[in-house]
Amino acid sequence: MLDRTDYALLRLLRKNARLSNKDLAARVGIAPSTALERVRRMHADKVLLGYHAEIAPAAIGVGLQAMVSVRLARHSRTLVDGFHAHLLALPEVLACYHVAGADDFLVHVGVRDSDHLRNFTLTAFTERDEVAHIETRLIFEYQRNVELPLRPGAE
Structure with a gap:
């Protein structure tokens, strides 16, 4: 069970995972040893996955991004x-989501x-037998939200 201190640590790490343990502890108002132990526990409990x-996409030659809906x-x-394994093996696939609804997968791709x-x-x-339909939507702008969606007691 995560408490308010754990959420505070997670919020800070989500915004900047390079914070030193000392800075992390100071910003949350706990001892560095406590911060270190809590972060280690969250790794062990698979709360923190990595x-x-x-x-920057352009720095690695990605000039265009799209979401591809696959049925x-x-x-x-x-x-x-x-099919999921196939997607994860493609370097152009930035993320893939197995979803409910009319489509089965949403695939975020980055290409030249x-x-x-x-x-x-x-x-x-389209060359895969299991694929019946695709629809491609270009992404004009992409930003990742670094905020956590829930807070303790908000469920």
């Missing part, structure tokens, strides 16, 4: 799991340009 670097022709655990997007969607999606 850290990542936010990279599968048939549904079975084998087909869904296989519109030609790359066209070739990628044809190869990665």
Whole structure:
């Protein structure tokens, strides 16, 4: 069970995972040893799953991003799991979501340009037997929200 102190630590880490333990503790108002123990516990309990670097898309050649909605022709655990594994193996896939509704997957992709997007969607999606339909939406702007959606006692 997470308490208000844990949420405060999570909020700070979500905004800046590079904060030193000393700074983290000072901002929350706890001893550095307490902050370290709480962060270690949240790692062990799989509350904190890891850290990542936010990279400017243009710096790595990504000039265009899109969301691709994918509807599968048939549904079975084998087909869904296989398609999910296929998506995760593609370097253009930035994130994928298995969703409920008319579509089965939403796939966030990053590519060089519109030609790359066209070739990628044809190869990665339409050539697969389990895919019945795709729809592509260009992303004009993307920002990740660093706030936590819930607070203790807000459920």
